[in-house]
Amino acid sequence: MKEVFMGVGGIGCIWCVPVVWLGCVSGACGVPGVCVKLSVFDVRVVCLRCVSGKTVVIPPQRRTSSKTGQIAGRVPSGWRDEQPWWWREVRLPGYGEVAESCYGEPLRLKCSDGGEDDDGPKVVMREAWLYGQQVIRKVDHWSQGVQCTVPEYNRQYKAGTFLKYINKQCGGKAECTFSVKEHVPVLQRDNLVLEGGAMRAVYDCVAKAEFHRVCGSEVRSQEGWVQSVGYPLYYLGDPPVCTITLRADEGQRIQLTITDLSLKDLMQPGDIECRDNVRVSEGTKDLEVRCGETRTPITVTSQGNALNITLTASSNVFPKRGYVAYFKVLGCETPAVPADGYLSYRNATHAEFWCCVHHVFPDTLTRRRVLHCGARDQAWNDTLPDCINLEALLENGNITMDEYRMMVNGSTGQVQAEKYRQAHLVYDLVVPTVIMTVLVLGNAAVVFLIIYCRRGIMDDGVQCEELESIKANPEPPDTLDTEPCNV
Structure with a gap:
């Protein structure tokens, strides 16, 4: 059943009265009225404008990302080309844009209306996954055809990834369209066949000035992006070693995620690693060394508050994309020191x-x-x-x-x-211990003296008894017989 919306308020169309509850905010779509309908599963955005007393309704076709709370999604295939003059796409600021489509349909990503050579925001992929038909939800929006979405509670059931291919097609562009049939080689396409399934891509829109790219620099920020110079057209080997240091406050850690990596993977006999590589290290310890292409995001977390990301290249210029990485500091940021x-x-x-x-x-x-x-x-x-x-x-x-x-x-x-606490410790613990020790030793000495004296008294009594016995029973004296025996 289609949803019915009514505009009230003449040309301004400030108030919206739908069949189901609808809140209305003015000006967010570039048109006088914007209505946000809350339902059980998602949030839909509807832009209305009154033209000559008639209410024009733009069908809802963008979905809210549960992680960021931002309205994101994609326009149904074929609908954008047929949009009337009063259409304007709803895009709220921030990162974490989401694009979803049924498998086999084009996936459209957009960051700005500017050209490819401007310094405006460009697409930077975070992740790109395939889902089977058992975990997706298909919705028929009026005459726009069937749309495929992946409910939040099913996003863990991934069936494959196409990050490598969408990075190659869309990385660093202001707007692009990705299709498995067009942008995945035939030999690899069999691994991505999910007829009846869906594709889901999460990306950011990042301006050139927001990337950290200077070799030898130290970055102090709670989160941000690091990128090799020349991305996505090439990467440089001059200087041959380019290191960027990420540093946080004491007590914090740094989590680094390489979302795109495309380097030459050449190894000569005797080499233990690729000559062109990206190395993530903490001090003298290497946490990750990678080259070639990445299929899934590579995440590394430091133990301390500093992390180095180093690009080593053997050629001055090489026609591959290089790397893009996102970092985020874990733990509480040290508060500003109070005055005085x-x-x-x-x-x-x-x-x-x-x-x-x-x-x-x-x-x-x-x-x-x-x-x-x-x-x-x-x-x-x-x-x-x-x-x-x-x-x-x-x-x-x-x-x-x-x-x-x-x-x-x-x-x-x-x-x-x-x-004072230490002084109390001395009075409460050390002094009583000394007193108790002295008392124990004193008592031991007294006992020893008592035993010694008793033994002395007993010895004197024995000697006295022996003298009295001798006096009472004297032995006959020894006499000398001076006269010879008479024979």
């Missing part, structure tokens, strides 16, 4: 900030603040306001004189809090 404060410590999960002496954070009236980085949302759990002078708080009546004195003393007291 400083960063004391930062790692992957925590950041500690202090205010200078006689300054405090205005919301807590303390000098120290510790922030925690959320693992899921990669955001800090608290704000970081500028530090404020205690005298200013006192003058404005925010604190009393007693509080001021306490905080001024606390300015040094808080700095020495760790010392």
